[in-house]
Amino acid sequence: MFILHPGSGIPLYRQVVEQVRRLVASGQLAEGAALPSVRELALEHAVNPMTISKAYSQLEAEGLLQRHRGKPMTVAGGQGSQASPSRRVRQIEPQALQLVAAARQLDLSPADLAALIDRSWRKKP
Amino acid sequence: MFILHPGSGIPLYRQVVEQVRRLVASGQLAEGAALPSVRELALEHAVNPMTISKAYSQLEAEGLLQRHRGKPMTVAGGQGSQASPSRRVRQIEPQALQLVAAARQLDLSPADLAALIDRSWRKKP
């Protein structure tokens, strides 16, 4: 369900947080949907259960998830089934800006970058 | 000369390392060019000099920079004045893949992403 890169330098719990936020915003995790259990995710990615738990806790603090003792966490209500396109785009704007800045430092043209994006998209649809 | 984001979660020394690598690959830092001094960069970005020094040391270990005691570090020889386009593109491929993966999780279309990239590029050329 999630894609984790342990050696990327980005903390695992943050990778989980960001991916849940995106999946909820896009409606791929709809209101009321149950999330994978802490132990299941921990086992699948060879990660400590508490690392996942901390990610879930942060999302619950944000109001994005809801907890039910003894049962899996679910997507909280009031999110609307899907965020507006502009709201979704805004979630990856910082990453886009960072990529463009890097491309500029590499003296690449907009066309070079567009081609790279295009190729990356086709890599495993 | 460099753009640092202290609160981004990416270690500062790594931000410096990556940016130097890109500027050298693009030829914007040519062979023999002197780099900003450790203290100068540290002051400019309100960062500890040792943090910058560690970044430079890593780049020297990679053979990208050369040190001359008492004088500024310079770009080492043998880099060629500019790396080939495909080699430069490869430097940001991981970032591109990550951005595309995020866009997919947000259920955005290739056109949405292309528009975002385009807008980001125009933001401050």
Add this chain to the structure above:
DNA sequence: CCTTGTGTATTAGCGTAGTAATACACATGT
């Protein structure tokens, strides 16, 4: 010689991320 400019080594300390092992509270199904 001396001052000012390089980069570096050393030592210490702080905060955060992640691991690890254990125990608890609750819901569900038998």
Add this chain to the structure above:
DNA sequence: ACATGTGTATTACTACGCTAATACACAAGG
């Protein structure tokens, strides 16, 4: 009642990123 499934609290420990203060070695110019 009991076993099994949730998420959580607690505590201790390690590793890393960064800061801090100090001192050193060398080059260039006065």
